[in-house]
Amino acid sequence: MEEELTVDQLAAKVGMTVRNVRAYAGRGLIAPPRLVGRTGYYGRDHVARLTLVRELLDKGYTLAAVERMMGELPDGELALGVFETLVNPWTPAEPEELDEFQLAERAGVPHDPAVIEQIVELGIAERLEDGRLRIRNPDLLRTGLEVIKLGVPMQAIFEMLPKLFAQADAVAKTYVELFRSTVWRDFTNAGMPAEGWPEIQRTLEGIIPLAGQALVAAFREAMAREIEEVAYEELGLNPKELPSAG
The missing domain is CATH 1.10.1660 (Multidrug-efflux Transporter Regulator; Chain: A; Domain 2)
Structure with missing residues (x-):
């Protein structure tokens, strides 16, 4: 049988206070517990949904925004799985x-x-x-x-970084919009059926590493072209006479 937790155990498991758990329950962010007498028991879905609430709040979302998102997501475990698939591969190392x-x-x-x-x-x-x-x-x-x-020189790096950040933002927007305008749009047009969420997660799990590989491959090719052009301009070397960059 599924493990069931009291409200105190649930709060400890998800890293919240009992007061916060009750407040989020009052806002409809989790389903009511299974009641046995006057004691409520919570299961996996409650744990998953509260974990997702905590992670969204930790990332700077307002409680109102979290409420809107949670209202459109499937059951807790599916929602948490999709969120972690989206976020974890791109989360920087611990500060x-x-x-x-x-x-x-x-x-x-x-x-x-x-x-x-x-x-x-x-x-x-x-x-x-x-x-x-x-x-x-x-x-x-x-x-x-x-x-x-x-x-x-350090100052040269400081001058370069804003350009690097801007270009990284542009590339990220390109990939995200590709997913959003195709797979995600079809899914939302179909009414975001619950049975479709696992396929969305599988698509994300595949598309994220492929996006990274494609970016590295394109960058290597662009770097090779730039190096050849600069070598020709600065040293007078014919790019065709340089060793193959591949």
Whole structure:
């Protein structure tokens, strides 16, 4: 039989307070429990839906927005599965916290408050109340530091990053709109049938890694063309005489 939980056990399992669980239940975000006398028992679907509510709120959605989304989603486990398929492959590594001097040491450069301010302005780091820095995407920072160690001036990287972010946004919008205007549009036009959600999840699970592979392949080809053109312009080398980039 399905494991059943009391409201206290449910709250502990999903990382909420009992008060919040009762509040979300009152808003219709979870179905009523199975009552035995005066005790309510909750199952897998309640756990899944509350987990999804918590994750959406943690990502900055308002409670009103969460209510609207939850009202259009299928049962909790299917909804949570689709959400995790969408989010998890693109979720950056866990944020890191360090002080300004540790960051300068990691970059191999002297500590400079002006540089720290630029990093904060670019959104790479945010200041905490204790003065330390919270690095939102450690992978991005790590990559930038490696480029600095190769000899590229830090200021040049700062000037390049806004362009990189804008181009990444454009590529992401292209892929998301492709899915939205085809598979998702057909699904919503059909009334978002409950039996169709597993197929939506399977499509997402396949399309996300393929999108990444296609982007890397296209980037490699574009880089090869750019390197050949620059080599010709700067060194006078005929691109046809260069070793094959493949």
